[in-house]
Amino acid sequence: MRYLKSCQATLVIAISIFIAACGSGSNSGGNNPPPVTYTVGGSVSGLSGSGLVLQNNGSDNLTVKQSGAFSFSSPVDSGSSYKVTVLTQPSDPTQTCTVTNGSGTANANVSVTISCTTVTFTVTGSVQGLVGVGLVLQDNLANNLSIAANGSFTFSAPVDGGTPYSVTVLTQPAAPSQTCSPSNASGTANANVTAVTIVCTDDNPVGQWKWVDGPDMTNQPGIYTAPGAIPGARYNAVTWTDKSGNFWLFGGNGYDSQGHSGDLNDLWKYGAGEWTSMSSSTALDQSGIYGTQKVPASTNTPGSRQSAVAWTDSAGNFWLFGGSGGDSAGTIGYLNDLWKYSGGQWTWMSGSDLANQSGTYGTKGIASSSNIPASRSGAVEWTDQAGNFWIFGGFAVGSNGNGNVNDLWKYGTNGEWTWVAGSNTIDQAGTYGTVGKAASTNMPGSRNSAMGWVDSAGNFWLFGGEGSDTNDQSGDLNDMWEYSAGQWTWIGGKNVNGQPGQYGTEGKAGTTTSPNVPGSRDSAVALTDTSGNFWLFAGNGLASTTVRGSLNDIWEYTGGQWIWMSGSNTANEKGTYGVEGTAAADNIPGGRAGSVGFIDAAGGFWFFGGSFNSTTQFSDLWFYLP
Numbered sequence: 069m070r071y072l073k074s075c076q077a078t079l080v081i082a083i084s085i086f087i088a089a090c091g092s093g094s095n096s097g098g099n100n101p102p103p104v105t106y107t108v109g110g111s112v113s114g115l116s117g118s119g120l121v122l123q124n125n126g127s128d129n130l131t132v133k134q135s136g137a138f139s140f141s142s143p144v145d146s147g148s149s150y151k152v153t154v155l156t157q158p159s160d161p162t163q164t165c166t167v168t169n170g171s172g173t174a175n176a177n178v179s180v181t182i183s184c185t186t187v188t189f190t191v192t193g194s195v196q197g198l199v200g201v202g203l204v205l206q207d208n209l210a211n212n213l214s215i216a217a218n219g220s221f222t223f224s225a226p227v228d229g230g231t232p233y234s235v236t237v238l239t240q241p242a243a244p245s246q247t248c249s250p251s252n253a254s255g256t257a258n259a260n261v262t263a264v265t266i267v268c269t270d271d272n273p274v275g276q277w278k279w280v281d282g283p284d285m286t287n288q289p290g291i292y293t294a295p296g297a298i299p300g301a302r303y304n305a306v307t308w309t310d311k312s313g314n315f316w317l318f319g320g321n322g323y324d325s326q327g328h329s330g331d332l333n334d335l336w337k338y339g340a341g342e343w344t345s346m347s348s349s350t351a352l353d354q355s356g357i358y359g360t361q362k363v364p365a366s367t368n369t370p371g372s373r374q375s376a377v378a379w380t381d382s383a384g385n386f387w388l389f390g391g392s393g394g395d396s397a398g399t400i401g402y403l404n405d406l407w408k409y410s411g412g413q414w415t416w417m418s419g420s421d422l423a424n425q426s427g428t429y430g431t432k433g434i435a436s437s438s439n440i441p442a443s444r445s446g447a448v449e450w451t452d453q454a455g456n457f458w459i460f461g462g463f464a465v466g467s468n469g470n471g472n473v474n475d476l477w478k479y480g481t482n483g484e485w486t487w488v489a490g491s492n493t494i495d496q497a498g499t500y501g502t503v504g505k506a507a508s509t510n511m512p513g514s515r516n517s518a519m520g521w522v523d524s525a526g527n528f529w530l531f532g533g534e535g536s537d538t539n540d541q542s543g544d545l546n547d548m549w550e551y552s553a554g555q556w557t558w559i560g561g562k563n564v565n566g567q568p569g570q571y572g573t574e575g576k577a578g579t580t581t582s583p584n585v586p587g588s589r590d591s592a593v594a595l596t597d598t599s600g601n602f603w604l605f606a607g608n609g610l611a612s613t614t615v616r617g618s619l620n621d622i623w624e625y626t627g628g629q630w631i632w633m634s635g636s637n638t639a640n641e642k643g644t645y646g647v648e649g650t651a652a653a654d655n656i657p658g659g660r661a662g663s664v665g666f667i668d669a670a671g672g673f674w675f676f677g678g679s680f681n682s683t684t685q686f687s688d689l690w691f692y693l694p
Contacts, residue, residue, distance in 0.1 A: 103145050103146065104145070104146040105143040105144060105145050105146065106143055106144055106145075106146060106174040106175075106176055106177045106178060107139055107140070107143050107177045107178065108124050108139070108140045108143065108144055108150050108152065108174070108177075108178040108180070109137065109138055109139030109140060109177070109178065109179065109180070110137070110138060110152070110169075110178070110179045110180030110181055110182060111135075111136065111137050111138070111179075111181060111182070112132050112134075112135050112136060112138060112165070112182040112183075112184065113135050113181075113182070113183055113184065114135065114163075114165075114183055114184040114185055114186075115132065115134060115135045115158060115163070115165070115182075115184045116158070116161060116163065116184070116186060117157075117158025117159050117160055117161050117162065117163040117184070117186070117230070118133070118158055118159065118160055119131075119156055119157075119158050119159050119160075120132045120133075120154070120156065120157065120158040120163075120165055120184070121154070121155040121156035122138070122140075122152060122153070122154060122155065122182070123152070123153050123154075123155045124140045124142070124144075124150055124151065124152050124153075125144075125149070125150060125151050126151070126153075128140050128141060128142045129155060132182075135184075138182075140152075144174045144178075145174070146174060146175060147173060147174065147175065148173070148174055149171070149172070149173055149174070150171060150172060150173075150174050150178055151170065151171040152167050152170040152171065152178075152180045152182075153167065153170065154166075154167060154182075158184060159230045160230050160231065161186050161187070161228030161229055161230045161231050162186070162187040162228070162229030162230035162258070163184045163185060163186050163187060163229075164184070164185055164187055165182050165183065165184040165185075166182070166183050166184075166185075167180060167181070167182055168180070168181040168182075168183065169181060186228050186229065187228070187229035187230075188226035188227060188228055188229060189226055189227055189228075189229055189257040189258075189259055189260045189261060190222055190223070190226050190260045190261065191207050191222070191223045191226065191227055191233050191235065191257070191261040191264065192220060192221065192222040192223075192260070192261065192262050192264065193220070193221055193235065193252075193253075193261075193262070193263070193264025193265055193266060194218075194219060194220050194221070194264075194265055194266070195215050195217075195218050195219060195221060195248070195266040195268065196218055196265065196266070196267050196268065197218070197246075197248075197267055197268040197269055198215065198217065198218050198241060198246070198248070198266075198268045199241075199244060199246065199268070199270070200240075200241025200242050200243050200244050200245065200246040200268070200670075201216070201241055201242060201243050202239055202240075202241050202242050202243075203215040203216075203237070203239065203240065203241040203246075203248055203266075203268070204237070204238040204239035205221070205223075205235060205236070205237060205238065205250075205266065206235070206236050206237075206238045207223045207225070207227070207233055207234065207235050207236075208227070208232065208233060208234050209234075209236070210225075211223050211224065211225045212238060215266075221266075223235075227257045227261075228257070229257055229258060230256060230257065230258060231256065231257060232254065232255070232256055232257070233254065233255060233256075233257050233261055234253065234254040235250050235253040235254070235264050235266075236250065236253070237249075237250065237266070241268065242670065243669065243670035243671075244270055244271070244272060244670050244671075244672065244693055245270070245271040245272060245670075246268045246269060246270055246271055247268070247269055247271055248266050248267065248268040248269075249266070249267055249268075249269075250264060250265070250266050251264075251265045251266075251267065252264055252265055253265075270651075270693070271651065272651045272672065272691055272692075272693040273651055273653075273693065274693050274694070275575075275633065275634060275692075275693070275694075276651040276652060276653055276655065276692075276693070277634070277651065277652075277655040277656055277657065277690055277691070277692050278649065278650065278651035278652075278655065278690065278691045278692075279645045279646060279647075279648050279649070279655060279688060279689075279690055280341075280648070280649065280674075280689045280690060280691050281298065281341075281343075281648075281688070281689040282298055282676075282686070282687045282688040282689045283687060283688065284643070284645040284688060286301060286680070286684040286685055286686055287301050287323060287327075287329075287684055287685055288300060288301045288323060288687050289323045289324065289325055289326065289327040290322075290323060290324055290325050290334065290350065290687075291325070292325055292334075292345040292350050293345070294342075294344070297342070297343045297344060297345055298343050298687060299317060299322075299334065299336050299343060299676075299677070299687055300322050300323035300324060300325070300332070300687055301322050301323050301677060301685035301686055301687040302319075302320035302321060302322025302323065302332060302677050302685055302687065303320055303321055303322065303374070303591075303660075303661065303662030303663070303677055303678050303679035303682075303685055303686075304320050304321055304374035304375045304591070304662040304679075305317055305318060305319050305320030305322075305332075305374070305662075305664050305676075305677065306318050306319060306320070306376050306377065306378035306388060306391075306664070307378065307664045307665070307666055307676075308378055308379075308380045308386045309380060309666050309667070310337075310380070310384055310386075311384040312339070313339070313668060313669045314337050314338060314339035315337070315338040315339070315666045315674060316335065316336065316337050316338075316346075316386065317335070317336040317337075317338070317664065317676065318333070318334070318335050318336075318370075318376075318378070318388065319331065319332045319333050319334070319370075319372060319373050319374060319376065319391070319393070320332055320374050320662075320664075320677070321374040321662075321679075321685075322677070322685050322687075323685065323687075324350055324351050324352045325350040325351070326351070328351075328352055329352070329685075330352035330353045330372070331352055331353055331372035331373055331374055331392070331393045331394065331400075332349075332352050332354075332372050332374075333347070333349050333354045333356075333369060333370055333371055333372040333373065333393070333394075334347055334349050334350065335347040335349075335409075338676075338689075347369065349369065349372075352372055353372050353394060353400070354369075354371055354372045354394060355371050355394045355395065355396060355397065355398040356369065356370050356371030356394060356395055356396050356405070356421060357369050357371075357396070358396050358405070358416045358421040359415075359416060360416075361416050361417070361418070362415060362416070362417060363415065364408075364410065364411070364413040364414065364415040365413060365414075365415075366412075366413055368413065368414040368415065368416060369414055370388055370405065370407050370414060371393050371394035371395060371396070371403075372393045372394050373390075373391035373392060373393025373394070373403060373445075374391055374392055374393060374445065375391050375392050375445035375446045375462075375516075375517070376388055376389060376390050376391030376393075376403075376445070377389050377390060377391075377447050377448070377449040377459055378449070379449055379451050379457050380451075381451075381455060382455050383410075385408055385409065385410040386408070386409040386410075387406070387407065387408055387409075387417075387457065388406070388407040388408075388409070389404070389405070389406050389407075389419075389441075389447075389449075389459065389479075390402070390403045390404050390405065390406075390419075390441070390443060390444050390445060390447065390462070391403055391445050392445035394423075395420075395421055395422045395423040396421040396422065397422060399422065399423045399424075400423065401423025401424040401443065402423060402424055402425075402442075402443035402444055402445055402463070402464065402465055402470070403419070403420075403423055403443050403444075403445075404419040404420060404425050404427070404440055404441055404442060404443040404444065405418075405419040405420060405421060406418045406419045406479070417483070418440060418483070418485075419440055420440075420443075423443060424443055424465050425440075425442065425443045425465060426442055426443075426465050426466075426467060427440060427441050427442030427443075427464070427465070427467075427475075427492065428440050429475075429487045429492045430487060431487075432487050432488070432489070433486065433487075433488065434486065435478075435480055435482070435484040435485065435486040436484060436485070436486075437483075437484050439484065439485040439486065439487060440485055441459065441464075441475070441477045441485060441487075442464045442465045442466060442473070442475075442492075443464060443465045444461075444462035444463060444464035444465070444473065444516075445462055445463050445516070446461075446462045446463050446516030446517040446533075446591075447459045447460060447461055447462030447464075447516070448460050448461060448462075448518045448519065448520040448530060448533070449520065450520055450521075450522050450528045451522065452522070452526055452528075453526040454481065455481050456478050456479065456480050456481060457478070457479040458476065458477065458478050458479070458488075458528065459476075459477050459479075460474070460475070460476045460477075460490070460512075460518070460520070460528075460530065461473055461474050461475070461490075461512075461514060461515050461516060461518060461533070461535070462516045463516040464494070466492065466493050466494035467492050467493055468493045468494055469494055470494065471494030471495045471514065472494060472495055472513075472514035472515050472516050472534070472535045472536065472542070473490070473491070473492075473493075473494055473496070473514050474490040474491060474496045474498075474511060474512055474513055474514040474515065474535075474536075475487060475489070475490035475491060475492060476488045476489040476490045476551075489511070489554075489556075490511060491514075494514060495514050495536055495540065495542070496511070496513055496514045496536060496540075497513050497536050497537070497538060497539065497540035498511065498512050498513030498536060498537055498538050498547070498563060499511045499513075499538075500538055500547070500558045500563045501557075501558055502558070503558050503559070503560065504557065504558075504559065505557065506552070506553075506555040506556065506557040507555060507556075507557075508554075508555055510555065510556040510557065510558060511556055512530060512547070512549050512556060513535050513536035513537060513538070513540070513545075514535050514536045515532075515533035515534060515535025515536065515545060515590075516533060516534055516535060516590070517533050517534055517590035517591045518530055518531065518532055518533025518535075518545075518590065519531045519532060519533070519592050519593070519594035519604060519607075520594055521594055521595075521596050521602045522596065523596075523600060523602075524600045525552075527550055527551060527552040528550070528551040528552075529548065529549065529550050529551075529559075529602065530548070530549040530550075530551070531546070531547070531548045531549075531561070531586075531594070531604065532544065532545045532546050532547065532548075532561075532586075532588060532589050532590060532592070532607075532609070533545055533590050534590040537562075537563055537564045537565045538563040538564060539564060541564070541565055542565070543565030543566045543588065544565055544566065544587075544588035544589055544590055544608070544609040544610065544616070545561070545562075545565050545567075545588050546561040546562060546567045546569070546585060546586055546587055546588040546589065546609075547560075547561040547562060547563060548560045548561045548625075560583070560585060561585055562588075565588055566588055566610065566614070567585075567587060567588045567610065568587045568588075568610045568611065568612055568613055568614055569584075569585060569586050569587030569610060569611055569612050569621070569632075569637065570582070570583065570584050570585050570612075571584060571611075571612055571621075571632045571637045572584040572632060573632075574632050574633070574634070575631065575632075575633060576631065577626075577627070577629040577630075577631050578629060578630070583629060583630070584629065584630040584631060584632060585630050586604055586621070586623050586630060586632075587609055587610035587611055587612070587619075588609045588610050589607035589608060589609025589610065589619060589661075590607055590608055590609060590661070591607050591608050591661035591662045592604050592605060592606055592607030592609075592619075592661070593605040593606060593607075593663050593664065593665040593675060595665050595666075595667055595673055596667075597624075597667070597671060597673075597694050598667075598671040599626075601624055601625060601626040601694075602624070602625040602626075603622065603623065603624055603625070603673065603694060604622070604623040604625070605620075605621075605622045605623075605635075605663070605665065605673075605675060606618070606619050606620050606621070606622075606635075606657070606659065606660050606661060606663055606675075606678065607619050607661050608661040608681075609639075610639070611636065611637050611638050611639045612637040612638065613638065613639075615638075615639050615640075616639065617639030617640040617659060617681065618639060618640055618658075618659030618660050618661055618679075618680045618681050619635070619636075619639055619659050619660075619661070620635040620636055620641050620643070620656060620657055620658055620659045620660065621634070621635035621636060621637060622634045622635050622692065624694070633694075634656065634692070635656055636656070636659075639659060640659050640680075640681070641656070641658060641659050642658045642659075643656060643657050643658030643688075644656050645688075651691075651693075657675065657678075657686075657688070657690050658680060658686075659680055660677075660678030660679060660680055660686060661678055661679055661682075662677075662678050662679050663675050663676060663677055663678030663686075664676050664677065664678075671693075671694070672691055672692070672693050672694075673691070673692040673693070673694060674689065674690070674691055674692075675689070675690045675692070676688070676689050676690075
């Protein structure tokens with residue numbers, strides 16, 4: 069009994085201890101509640117790159133792919149610190165993201181602002197060798213930049229960091245034509261781009277020839293339909309230049325569409341690198357269709373001819389006078405008809421529609437509607453500053469037979485001819501007087517196929533041709549004359565025919581005691597450059613020896629002296645064509661006479677066709693930059 073009571077007491081104590089223990093645990097939970105936590109997040113703006121990684125408190129990395137809200141995966145306890153930083157900045161494009169309100173103590177949910185801005189870099193460089201106009205650069209096929217001069221350049225729009233840049237040439241310069249090539253011009257912009265270099269080189273280096281068009285073979289027929297249209301080989305044609313800078317070609321002696329040779333009356337235009345046939349005539353030896361004098365008509369057309377003269381008036385109309393060819397009756401002879409081409413139509417303005425007409429000279433110095441020069445070929449022409457047209461000499465129908473003449477005529481803007489000077493008879497000897505001294509008695513001898521220029525003061529200049537010297541002996545001449553204020557002055561060259569040239573050193577002027585001078589010649593090309601200097605190319609005559617033949621030398625007359633600039637000092641040289649469209653120091657047209665030439669808006673010289681010793685004819689087109 070005593071034992072039972074003892075066990076009961078022990079059990080009571082044990083239960084009491086258990087209850088006490090359980091009660092103690094329940095009281096602890098009520099006195100220490102769980103800690104309070106807060107989220108750390110915010111918003112990102114301006115994000116365009118990739119790879120942005122944020123951190124909180126140096127861990128808990130968070131990759132952000134786009135602008136908008138973000139939140140770290142791990143919250144922070146209330147009252148603890150937070151610190152949001154950028155672990156990795158975005159790239160492609162490179163950006164800089166900055167944190168606002170990024171650190172502090174978390175007493176509530178945390179909102180942090182991340183602002184991203186794109187890093188940009190300028191694209192700059194330099195241009196070298198630019199002499200032309202119109203160069204336009206691009207970056208990444210946009211952001212056009214016009215370049216006017218050598219030196220540094222900067223595109224107006226920068227490129228985003230980490231993105232590509234690519235500088236290219238949108239438009240190559242012209243006047244003169246150049247090719248500009250970029251280097252160090254592409255890559256990824258991880259800093260300001262400064263190493264781009266644009267180097268420009270001339271497509272047509274000064275003093276070099278370029279074979280532009282036409283075959284390097286002779287005696288080629290004309291091709292009158294596009295594509296590939298080109299005039300047939302020919303010499304002694306005439307040319308004009310229109311207000312748009314296009315080059316026009318008419319007639320000459322050469323090859324028609326069937327490969328037959330004779331006088332032509334086809335009309336061509338060369339522009340934008342292509343030939344265009346402007347008339348329906350594709351055959352040779354055509355009679356003229358005159359219509360009614362001074363009435364234009366679509367059916368009018370001058371007959372086939374060679375060795376005519378031509379000029380362009382201030383309105384841009386083309387004029388054509390004389391030559392040797394077919395009249396309205398189909399007779400082949402010397403012509404004195406005057407034509408105007410305007411608005412795509414020909415108008416017969418004056419002269420006869422029949423060949424081999426004597427002139428009506430009237431009174432020297434007095435204009436008259438009845439005056440008309442004798443029929444002739446191979447005259448030389450000028451246009452004065454008032455727009456009057458002048459011709460001198462040629463092989464003509466004189467009052468005492470056919471032969472070379474030395475009459476000087478003016479066709480005024482009033483539409484009347486004036487016999488100004490010279491004789492109305494053939495084969496007159498030259499009266500030279502004293503070199504450099506004007507005189508009313510001075511007069512060049514009769515001649516044909518001479519060359520002429522007009523200087524900046526409006527004076528006329530005459531060189532060479534085939535005709536009469538001071539002894540009335542006929543042959544090729546190399547005398548140079550100036551006509552000013554109504555008087556002739558013998559400027560240089562010899563007063564007797566058959567003179568070889570004095571070439572000196574290529575590219576250098578001679579001396580006062582040993583001046584350079586081209587050899588005697590006829591049927592050369594005469595051009596005036598943009599600086600007013602005279603140029604002479606090729607012809608039939610004498611080079612540095614007494615061997616007569618076809619020439620290919622080119623000369624400049626400047627400051628009162630001749631300079632041999634290019635070509636050979638011997639006759640009958642073959643051409644070196646090189647690669648079509650590429651200028652080269654070794655290129656040169658072969659010897660030729662009766663070529664035609666014109667000057668483009670940039671001052672470049674162009675030469676077409678001609679004949680080698682009158683047996684082979686060319687239809688090649690050449691370019692030369694003086």
